[in-house]
Amino acid sequence: MFSNSDARAAADLPLLAGLNPEQRAAVTLPPEHALILAGAGSGKTRVLTTRIAWLLQTGQVSPGGVLAVTFTNKAAKEMLTRLTAMLPLNARGMWIGTFHGLCNRFLRAHYKLAHLPQAFQILDTQDQLSAIKRLCKQFQVDEERFPPKQLQWFISGCKEDGLRPPDVEVRDAESRKKVEIYQLYEDQCQREGVVDFGELMLRSYELLRDNDAVREHYRRRFRHILIDEFQDTNKLQYAWIKMIAGLPGEGSHSAILAVGDDDQSIYAFRGARVGNMADFVREFSVQHQIKLEQNYRSHSNILDSANALISHNQRRLGKNLRTDAGAGEPVRVVEAPSDFAEAEWVVDELRQLVKGEGYERKEIAVLYRSNAQSRVIETQLFNAGVPYRVYGGLRFFERAEIKHALAYLRLLENPRDDTSFLRVVNFPPRGIGARTLEQLQDAARAAGTSLVDAVGSLPGRAGANLGAFVAKVDVLREQTAGCTLREIIEQMLESSGLIEHYRADREGADRIENLEELASAAESFVTQEGFGRDAVALPVDETAELTQSPASQGLDPDAPLLNEPLPAPPLPVDADTGETLSPLAAFLTHAALEAGDNQAQAGQDAVQLMSVHASKGLEFDAVFITGLEEGLFPHENSLSDHDGLEEERRLMYVAITRARRRLYLSHAQTRMLHGQTRYHIKSRFLEELPEDALKWITPRRSGFADMPASFSIAGGARPAWGNSGIHSNFSAPAALPARKTEPSHGIAAGQQVFHNKFGEGKVLSVQGEGDDARAQVSFGRHGVKWLALAVAKLTVVE
DNA sequence: CAGAAGCGCCTTTTT
DNA sequence: GGCGCTTCTG
DSSP states (O other), rough: OOOHHHHHTTSSSSGGGTOHHHHHHTOOSSSSSSEEOOOTTOHHHHHHHHHHHHEEEETOOGGGEEEEEEEEEEEEEEHHHHHHHHSSGGGOOOOEEHHHHHHHHHHHHHHTTTOOOTOOOEOOHHHHHHHHHHHHHHHOOTTTTSOOHHHHHHHHHHTTOOOOOGOOOOOOOHHHHHHHHOOOHHHHHHHEEEEEEHHHHHHHHHHHHHHHHHHHHHHHSSEEEEESSSSGGGGGHHHHHHHOOTTTOOOEEEEEEEEEGGGOOOOOOBBOOOOHHHHHHHHHHOOOOEEOOOOSSHHHHHHHHHHHHHHOOSSSSOOOOOEEEEOOOOOEEEEEHHHHHHHHHHHHHHHHHHHHHHOGGGEOOOOOOOSHHHHHHHHHHHHHTOOOOOOSSGGGGGSSSHHHHHHHHHHHOOOOOOOHHHHHTTTTOOOOHHHHHHHHHHHHHTOOOHHHHHHHGGOOHHHHHHHHHHHHHHHHHHTTTTTTHHHHHHHHHHHHHHHHHHHSSOOOOHEEEEEEEHHHHHHHHHTTTTGGTTTTOOOOOOHHHTTSSSGGSOOOOOTTSSSOOOOOOOOSSSSSSSOOOOHHHHHHHHHHHHHOOOSTTTOOOOEEEEHHHTTTOOOEEEEEOOOBBBTTTTTTGGSSSSSHHHHOOOHHHHHHTEEEEEEEEEEEEEEEETTTEEEBBBHHHHHOOOOOGGGEOSEEEEEEEOOTOOOGGGGGGOOSSSSSOOOGGGGSOOOOOOOOOOOOOOOTTTTTTEETTTEEEEEEEEOOGEEEEEEEOOGGGOOOEEEEEETTTTEEOO
């Protein structure tokens, strides 16, 4: 095992150059549980990635033995990019991703044990809500007494607490009804073969909990588990971590490195439990705790402000940021007579920053507590002709036209997906009204089938129209067998009538553009190397990987392999046929798991507008924090309880620590809120800052024009560089090193092949290379299947 | 069946 | 004040 002399030898590795003592200590910790308290701007991501690289390079773990979890796709991508820049390595075997992404991968690999169809589709928040609404209609739930939104919140909350319907405590008639609906919702999802986000987590947790062989396999496999933003984990996520790592004394073989910052916990409102940090230390008997307090981002006036503010919170693990960067400029504070004047001042000031002081626009952020506040500022920016970008709008895959297109695609994969069926059965309009659909739903419920299966039972013109729709989808499915994903999408756009519909619409141009973007996005998804990684149910043979030497991974051949590979117990393999997801199904999964960016045209030099929440993890040369008023920030809804106020203060802490060089704080005496002008006193947070770091300034312009804040842009026009453009996540695939191509599998389209289980079939198409190669084969009685060639044993028939 | 008009809501958000 | 959703009306 690990010894001190090895650590000393490792200390000279170039990987570790430039790390401060705390960072270095964190990176080179022995393989035991540890908690890293990483302050804002303290190089947290660097520590995390260097730790993984160091473990790999010193031969303490192979890529397959690493599990690294983040919350956002962005963070996961960042980690992977940095890691592959440090080390040449095959990222394929590594489990780096978001909680949900990894759970998805896990469930695909064990879909039978998880009681799911292999191509199960994922409901996003919108889909989930419409599924609940549909259910309420069907079971005549009083939507006044049980608003679907509230039911959604209830169901998600239960799942996040790990509770299935029978586990939920029933206290009165109301809660009984809610639990009943929860159960109905579960039945509906199961019948349709769909899972929501919470279900991804909960079901993988339960599978680990209930299946000894699976659990044991992963426990032995993951020697190092690294968790980012640990303060944001919820109850279920922490339970999942415990399940996959094993508590001390439960035959655990892994070391957890949890990285977090209790002062930046701002998601309690959605179930995050900072308390998981303390629980982790206790339950895992954590011996190593390291604080990263050296800040590399901001000047000390900014840090002093942040430190002073956060010291007003009682419940802290305790941490103080420090810097070598010097005092820098004072934090500028401004009082404006109105929200309108505040916006005017912000725009004035930032033009000065750009013109007079050489700041780049994209290095300036305007932050606010709630999104509604962006409007006044946008108006001013628009009038002044300053390019800006607003974060937090609709994301690519959430746009209505994209959701429609995805619904058609989902029906190609799974005709029983009732949510998708209802979404597009009459879109574009084809004479199928609400009455018809009600009848159809009744018939389906009576027969206990899905909607497509009930179509035949409807008589008359209504039945004929429905039949035509189903036939259309069926025809499309047949026609596109053997087509590339791009071709499938293009044909779908045509034959569904979506393109035609939007072409007829005066305002449909943007939508058509988005639909075309969808086809391109799909294409780059397919060509991206290893695209199927998250969706392919390849049997996991980790023993092979664990016995590989570091040299074969492209690592330092002289580094000793310190750990003998642990023989992982054989894993129950579901997909011994090699059957895998079609590119289409994989793409649909991707679309659900990664909603796409919500920012237009990255790279454009535009001022950044966003909520404080959205700014977490980012940094800018200059930051404006606006609307610092009691009731707004801290928000009035949070004032009732102590924890709420502390979370608001952490939010302010996050906002302050975004700034590198210059920080502005502003508040307005009056503000237009919910349609009426309200008077606010300045935020208590301003009082909690150190006087000597601040400078109260008066606006440069002679007096504020206190115009009515109701002024708005005629027609709601948005500038071209606003939020209206499209941007997809597919433009910049993580730069993975090219892998050597495996010997040819010898399978080509048109061939007759034989499969052990499915018999004889004809190859329709082949995609991908090496391990990712897969073939689409038509097996007659067994239908068309996608097979992973690395697994499926296909022989060519003459 | 589609556009218009009215109603009610309104913190933060990722997967 | 404005947006999204439901209901009304041609």
